[in-house]
Amino acid sequence: MQLESKKLLEDVRLACERILEFTKDKALSDYTCNDLLRSGVERQFEIIGEALNRLAKVEPNVVDQISHHKRVISFRNILIHGYDIVENSVVWDVITNDLPELYEQIKTMLSRRD
Numbered sequence: 001m002q003l004e005s006k007k008l009l010e011d012v013r014l015a016c017e018r019i020l021e022f023t024k025d026k027a028l029s030d031y032t033c034n035d036l037l038r039s040g041v042e043r044q045f046e047i048i049g050e051a052l053n054r055l056a057k058v059e060p061n062v063v064d065q066i067s068h069h070k071r072v073i074s075f076r077n078i079l080i081h082g083y084d085i086v087e088n089s090v091v092w093d094v095i096t097n098d099l100p101e102l103y104e105q106i107k108t109m110l111s112r113r114d
Helices: 003-022 028-032 035-058 069-081 088-113
Strands: none
Touching: 003 035, 003 088, 028 035, 028 088, 035 069, 035 088, 069 088
């Protein structure tokens, strides 16, 4: 794996950790009424999507090992370009149901590369 690819995976790992920390012991209602929390979470999802998008260009064979990477990149595009239609419940669903799996995949990939 190229050094740039490892750095991009580290960016994804760190952004996942931040989202999990930001939302620890929180509920959808907390997320919905806290502008700062929503902004922080959305920014980290943007980083995740952008890092995977760049990884797809640098080493497609590496990004192909990540489940649903195309959906993650699309989610990033919605957050950035469709910011006015983003539903808090959808973001919360991604946090609770999809993010933990992505985080574990990234940690596994990084541990195999060390």
